[in-house]
Every structure is written in structure tokens, then in C-alpha cells.
Amino acid sequence: xxxxxxxxxxxxxxxxxxxESVHAVDGVSFDVYPGETVGxxxxxxxxxxxxxxxILQLLPQTSRVVTSGRVLFQGKDVxxxxxxxxxxxxxxxxxxxxxxxxxxLDPVLRxxxxxxxxxxxxxxxxxAEQRRRGVKLLDSVGLPQPERxxxxxxxxxxxGMRQRAMIAxxxxxxxxxxxxxxxxxxxxxxxxxxxxxxxxxxxxETQAGLVLITHDLGLIAEMADRVVVMYAGHVVESGDVRTxxxxxxxxxxxxxxxxxxxxxxxQDWLRPIPGSPPDLARVPSGCPFHPRCLHSRGREICxxxxxxxxxxxxxxxxxxxxxxxxxxxxxxxxxxxKAAEDxx
Ligand SMILES: Nc1ncnc2c1ncn2[C@@H]1O[C@H](COP(=O)(O)OP(=O)(O)O)[C@@H](O)[C@H]1O
Ligand code: SF4
Ligand SMILES: [Mg+2]
Numbered sequence: 001x002x003x004x005x006x007x008x009x010x011x012x013x014x015x016x017x018x019x020e021s022v023h024a025v026d027g028v029s030f031d032v033y034p035g036e037t038v039g040x041x042x043x044x045x046x047x048x049x050x051x052x053x054x055i056l057q058l059l060p061q062t063s064r065v066v067t068s069g070r071v072l073f074q075g076k077d078v079x080x081x082x083x084x085x086x087x088x089x090x091x092x093x094x095x096x097x098x099x100x101x102x103x104x105l106d107p108v109l110r111x112x113x114x115x116x117x118x119x120x121x122x123x124x125x126x127x128a129e130q131r132r133r134g135v136k137l138l139d140s141v142g143l144p145q146p147e148r149x150x151x152x153x154x155x156x157x158x159x160g161m162r163q164r165a166m167i168a169x170x171x172x173x174x175x176x177x178x179x180x181x182x183x184x185x186x187x188x189x190x191x192x193x194x195x196x197x198x199x200x201x202x203x204x205e206t207q208a209g210l211v212l213i214t215h216d217l218g219l220i221a222e223m224a225d226r227v228v229v230m231y232a233g234h235v236v237e238s239g240d241v242r243t244x245x246x247x248x249x250x251x252x253x254x255x256x257x258x259x260x261x262x263x264x265x266x267q268d269w270l271r272p273i274p275g276s277p278p279d280l281a282r283v284p285s286g287c288p289f290h291p292r293c294l295h296s297r298g299r300e301i302c303x304x305x306x307x308x309x310x311x312x313x314x315x316x317x318x319x320x321x322x323x324x325x326x327x328x329x330x331x332x333x334x335x336x337x338k339a340a341e342d343x344x
Contacts (some may be wrong), residue, residue, distance in 0.1 A: 171205075
């Protein structure tokens, strides 16, 4: 059996201030295998980005941020890596593709210059060769005139082109893991599809693992092999994509699947279930989802005991953190979806 490229084990991240502690990530565990795509889904504020940033140690390095657990990348704990090791991992082994590429692209440097920097940071490559490779990378992500665009500045690019340039930069050193955090949220639908195709092609070429963070379930259905559902800093369900869509075994996942696009807000987010996710400084006792859960029906254990992630199907691959996961047969699932619709 292949080893996971990334193994997150009981990861916890707490932001401390004088008055409170925000448990942004609270005991998250999951693995990513070479060549597979893991979709991480959950409402805004569920700890998805913090999970990924902590892996690369990109959170503010102050005593206010407390991280624990293990994050094994190629078998080595990155939470214990030195600054030198981290630089190597960030530029070469793990590529992060953010929601807004302008946070990573330098506005005053030409795209080609930034690509060359990415290439030569990890390899001694002659200058002419750096250029040749840079142009080839831009070509491989589908930029129409790579020679020309190599000499342009990021502000001369459209949003979709910038995202492509980010992917090109991420791929410069053949990373073994890609982390894409809402990579297409800012783009229109046609461009979204193109960017996803490019990401998929890039991944296929290097057999990299891909962690795709998104609130777009359509994207998850299309791209992911496995799904990790997060709620209030916890993984509440995980399994292969078909199982999650056909036989969800957590009421929150059910809510996500039955949700309607909520329009009119500043974010085109899906409202899974009536109510909103908790303030992470005041996560409810017991099951963090209990105040919103249509399946609990006030049962005491839901508000007193935190459910662990346990096998929910015949194989251990499907897991759910709900005390009453085994009650969620197809009929109950149907009734719950109907009840959620009625409330909305
Ligand atoms: N730099 C920070 N300082 C303090 N709290 C933070 C910081 N970054 C994130 N948080 C907290 O962590 C929570 C989870 O954030 P995040 O991982 O960005 O959510 P998601 O990506 O799922 O939308 C936020 O609601 C916020 O309370
Ligand atoms: S443990 Fe209880 S509150 Fe939590 S999801 Fe299951 S039924 Fe709902
Ligand atoms: Mg986020």
C-alpha cells in the first residue's frame, strides 16, 4: 500500500487573545495520497484555510498562535521543520494556490521574472534555460501568447490569467503536493472550468496529491476522489466522493447537499441549514453542530458528549462524527432534506 504524501494527525490551532481563545482547528486528521484529490468543504469560518496555512507554517509566528499535533509530509513532521527545511518544502515540494493570486504575485515584477525566481530558487539553471522553462510553463497553463505574457506585469493580466500564472509558478519545481484554497472563487464560471482543467492536467503530469478547498459542491463532485467535511474546526465526515454524495452519514453534510444557493449576500455561499456556524471562541458543548441539527431532536447526548469520528459504513474509509449516524438510512435522509427545505 502506498504511503500518504501528507498525513494530518490531531491538528489543533488556537488563536489566543487576552480575553478569549479561538479554537480554529480542533483535532483535525486526514491523509492525502499521491495522485489523489481530497476536497475539503465546509462553511466559511470552519477552519479550512487555517488548517492548510498551519501546514506550511504561514500563520503569524507569535505566542498567540498555538499549534499542536503532527503533520507528516513524506513521513516527516513539518511542524518541527527548521526554517531552511520549510523554505525547501514551500517552494519545491508543496505549492499553494490561493484564492486571490495578487496576494502572492509581486505587482512590481514581471511575471517572467517571478517565474525565473521560482525556478532558480531550487535549481542551478542557466539563464537562457530559465527563460525557456518559464515560457513553457506559461504555455502549459494555457496562456495564449506565452512569450509575450512572460514579459508582462501581473496587472496586465485578467483574473483568470493571474490564477494560471500562479499555477505555473506552483508547478515550476514539480511539487508533490498542491494545495488550492478556493482557487476559482473570484473567477467567472467559464474561466473557473478552464482553471480547474489546468490544475487537473498539472496534477496528472506530476502525480501530485491535490487538496482542493472549496464551498462549491459541484466542483467537489467533479474533481475530488475523497471528501473531508469540516464544521467548527472539526472533521465531521469523510469518505470517497461517491459515498458522500449518495449516502451521507452526517446531518451537516446532508444540509450541505440539500442546500440552496443563497444570493444577495456579499458571498455566494450555500446556506446548508438554518442558523449560522458558531463563534469559534464559544463552540457549543457536546456535538458542535447540535444547536442547528435537525436530526438531534433535543436528545441529551448531542449537547453533552462530543461524537468521535467513527466508521459509518462497511469499510473504515467512510467516517462520521454523529452519535446517530446509523439512523441515517435513505428514508431518514429524504425526510431531513425535506424538513430543511421547508424551513428555508
Ligand atoms: N490570524 C488570525 N487570528 C485570529 N483568528 C483567526 C486568524 N485566522 C483565522 N482565525 C479564526 O479562525 C477561524 C477559521 O478561519 P478559516 O480557517 O480562515 O476559515 P475557512 O477557511 O474555513 O473559511 C476564523 O473564523 C477566525 O475566527
Ligand atoms: S451528534 Fe446529535 S447534534 Fe450532532 S450531528 Fe449527530 S444527531 Fe446532530
Ligand atoms: Mg478560507
